[in-house]
Amino acid sequence: MNASVDTADVPLEEARNLLIDLVSIPSPSGEESEAADRLVEFFSAHGREAWIDEVGNVRAPADDAVLLTSHVDTVPGQVPVEVQPADADDLEADVAEEEGEDVLWGRGSVDATGPLAAMAAxxxxxxxxxxxxxxxxxxxxxxxHLVVDREEPDAVVNGEPSGTDGITLGYRGFLVGTYVASSESGHTSRPEPNAIQHATEWWTSVEEAFEPEDGADEVPVFEQVTAKPVAIDGGISDDGLSVEATLEAQLRVPPSMDVETVRETAEDELEIGTVSWAEPIPPVMESPRTEVARAFRAAIRKESEDPRLLRKTGTSDMNLYAGAWNCPMATYGPGNSDLDHAPDERLSLAEFDRSVAVLERVATTLADADD
Structure with a gap:
């Protein structure tokens, strides 16, 4: 679909107002409707057709030379929303702020309402x-839902914080498992391991299975499988007859491996108990030579910055797009990802402005090439 859609001017002040409005609206996962309404209102005000689909996505289809997409939801947590001048005493070398420039504080300003608002503009x-x-x-x-409900676009730009000079081309995959075990209850003086011990022993074995080999200390984290327990619950059952244990685990999978191999390795360590797996997210590593990556490098240089090619140790929706669509893609957006989910989450408004300019140049370049 390459429908012709009229363009419209969006002054930077209006783009900033959209950003501030969206950050001011609490939108943790499952509670995105008010923020989605604000986005629909923004597109409608500029003559663009937009609606909210059956799962809650905001859809504004137009020229599919490139699909700009980011996420509406944030993690929970309240960071007071305010615009303040950057304070020289608080500046950090890795945060793109200059003394006196306006900085927006608030949950989602970096992850990923900043990229979302920049893409809308x-x-x-x-x-x-x-x-x-x-x-x-x-x-x-x-x-x-999106990858099964719409046609493949010609290109995708996914919105996550990379800084105005960063182009993210790789993410590790994501595998979530739930281990469950039970054992007969008995006096704690007995030597036999109980279900809680079975759970911890299994997880220790999994961590050891993915430890880098001797001499591989210099292997980047991006190229490793990392295993992390995120919750564990256990104790005597309500009827007092057994000990039960549940362990929630996450494994990150590098592009050099497939999710199925990682799952099998974790299951090979299983002797007692069972583990169930959520639907996995595959890893992704895009080429730096695609038309999307080239367009970003040129656009970033226009902003007098040197482009950086990034690989992220986490996971994003780009993994799902790459697994379903055979088109070039990259991830981009304003903000320092070190501030994701942080109590001091904040975004330089000057950086936001530059990201809008970069995204506009990239979209124009890809649309012109598609004509």
Whole structure:
């Protein structure tokens, strides 16, 4: 679909107002509707057709030379929303702030309402397609629905913080498992291991199975499988007859491996108990030579910055898009990812402005090449 859609001017002040409005609206996963309404209102005000689909995504289809998409939801947590000048005493070398410039504080300003608002502004300015997806911070229900409900675009730019000079081309995959075990209850003086011990022994074995081999201390984290327990619960059952244990685990999978191999390795360590797996997210590593990556490098240089090619140790919706669509893609957005989910989450508004300009140039370049 390469429908012709009129473009419209979006002054930077209006783009900033959209950003501030969206950050001011609490939108943790599952509670995105008010923020979604604000996005629909923004597109409608500029003559663009937009609606909220059956899972809650904001859809604004147009020229599919490129699809700009980011997530509407944030993680829980309250960071007071305010715009303040950057304080020289608080500046950090890795945060793109200069003394005196306006900085927006608030949950989601970096992850990923900043990228979301920048993409909405760029989509209206250039007439390209836009989707704001829901549930990225939990189960990616919005992206999972999108890849089966719409045609493949010619290119995708996913919105996550990379800094105005960063182009993210790789993410590790994601595998979530739930281990469950039970054992007969008995006096704690007995030597036989109980279910809680079985759970911890299994997890220790899994961690050891994925430890880098001797001499591989210099292997980057991106190229390793990392295993992390995120919750454990156990104790005597309600009827007092057994000990029960549940362990929630996450494994990150590098592009050099497939999720199925990692799952099998974890299961090979299983002697007692069972483990069930959620639907996995595959890893992704895009080429730096695609038209999307080239367009970003040129656009970033126009902003007098040196482009950086990034690989992230986490996971994003781009993994799902790459697994379903055979088109070039990259991830981009304003903000320092070290501030994701942090109590001091904040975004330089000057950086936000530059990201809108970069996205506009990229979308224009890809749309012109598609004509």
């Amino acid at each position: 760029a989509a209206v300015r250039t007439g390209v397609s836009f989707v704001g997806v829901v549930g990225e911070e939990t189960n990616s229900r919005g992206a999972r």
